[in-house]
Amino acid sequence: MPLARRLTLVDAVAIGLGSMVGAGVFAVWAPALGVAGSGILIALAVAAVVAFCNATSSAQLAAVHPVAGGTFAYARAEIGPWSGFIAGWCFVIGKIASCAAMAMTFAAYAAPESWRTPIAVAAVAALAAVNCFGVTRTALLTRILVVLSLLGLAIVVAAGFGAAQTATPAPLPDATAYGILQGAGLLFFAFAGYARIATLGEEVLDPARSIPRAIVLALGGAVVVYVLVALAVMLTLGSDAIGSAHPVVDVVTAAGWNWAGPVVRVAAATASLGALLALLTGIGRTTLAMARESDLPRWLAVIDGRWRVPQRAEITVGVIVIGIVLVADLRGAIGFSSFGVLLYYLIANAAAFRQRGDVRRYPRFLQVVGALGCLLLVNTLPLLASLIGTGVVLLGVWYRMLRLRVARR
Structure with missing residues (x-):
């Protein structure tokens, strides 16, 4: 049974922004400030360039292959089944870690420290339930959360720029080339939300036209927001932001806008919920696509007859995310997520590079820059995150090899 096409261009842009802004x-x-120091804006620029190249690859592929699954489906069609599997597996494991990071971020802003873990678990369970009752409900809720988040960020930027003339921020650590690249790798985690749009290819109206436009619009909007907030944090807090659990709240407090603290906390919490909701949606669709090809257990490919969504996949992903929330920390989740997502986009660039003829929308050099950028950034991530990520990727490869061997017998 196919998924229903119900999402408009505005819905797709909202889902992409919801993923990136909250993340x-x-x-x-x-x-990111802890490793990039005074080079944080350079790191942000590097992450944005790599993200743009990857976004154009995703847009070009999505226009030709408007189906659920994102690069899992694209790489299968353009390169082969193994490439598709590795891309899909990297996406699923990376974005599951992103979900855990967003749940932890929500709890950090919404609850006292002793309550953060149970609140994060409750948020994952609630939004997984929302996803089980139809994608149009997901898109509507995401729109509302994006608007609330942007209003809160507007307050942060106004407070930060207003206080910049009188503030004396603590000096940031000196930048190094390696630190800037590692910061870019961590910041890339924040830019990867446009992939959620591509994974919804089977549910977007006029996908060949809408998906490429939505990806570019969502990414462009996110870059503008990131630059403004980065400047506000640097000009107001400086290195004091490195040890903060909620730097955007500290910006308005340092500016003397104490009344705005609760408002920004609400905005941060809603942004994190928006990102979590969109991420859960995208992972569920990729899981569905992989299960259809038997690269994950086939029972995950069942689509609910009434709500037309992959409820089994959504519930399974939600349970795994809850498990990670119970055992991991925020920094580890971000590093692990970046590892999986950078490998995913490496394969996306390779698949787009192979496309020929009138299906090409962007020059090949963008795919080359994107692939090289992914390789460079993934090799600068924290060592522990990279080691764990490598182990989980190899576990997935072992599973597929075992399944193929059993199928041949």
């Missing part, structure tokens, strides 16, 4: 603005500044 980057409220979760990644402390770890």
Whole structure:
């Protein structure tokens, strides 16, 4: 049974913005500033360039292959089944870690420290349930959350720029080339939300036209928001942001806008929920696509007859995310997520590079830059995250090899 095409261009842009705005603005500044220091804007620029190249590859592929699954489906068609499997597996494991990071971020802003873990678990369970009752409900809720998030960020930017003339921020650590690249790798975690649009290819109206436009619009909007918030944090807090669990709240507090603290906390919490909701949606669709090809257990490919969504996949993903929330921390989740997502886009660039003729929308050099950027950034990530990521990727490869051997027998 196919998924229903119900999402408009505005819905797709909202889902992409919901993934990116919630991920980057409220979760990644402390770890990224800790490694990039005064080179944070350069790191942001590097991450944005790599993300743009990857976005054009995803847009070009999605226009030709408007089906659920994102690069899992694209790589299968353009390169072969093994490439598709590795892309899909990297996406699923990376984005499951992203879900855990977003749930932790939500709890950090919405609850006292002793309550953060149970609140994060409750958020995952609630949004997984929302996804089980139809994608149009997901898109509507995401739109509302994006608007609330942007209003809160507007307050942060206004407070930060207003206080910049009188503030004396603590000096940031000196930048190094390696630190900038590692910061870019961590910041890339924040830019990867446009992939959610591509994974919804089977549910978007006029996908060949809408998906490429939605990806570019969502990414462009996110870059503008990131630059403004980065400047506000640097001009107001400086290195004090490195040890903060909620730097955007600290910006308005340092500016003397104490009344705005609760408002920004609400905005941060809603942004994190928006990102979590969109991420859960995308993972569920990729899981569905992989299960259809038997690269994951076939029972995950069942689509609910009434709501026309992959409820088994959504529930399974939700349970795994809850398990990660119970055992991991935020920095580890971000590093692991970046590892999986950078490998995913490496394969996306390779698949787009192979396309020929009138299906090409962008020059090949963008795919080359994107692939090289992914390779460079993935090799600068924290060592522990890279080691765990490599082990999980190899576990997935072993599973597929075992399944193929059993099928041949």
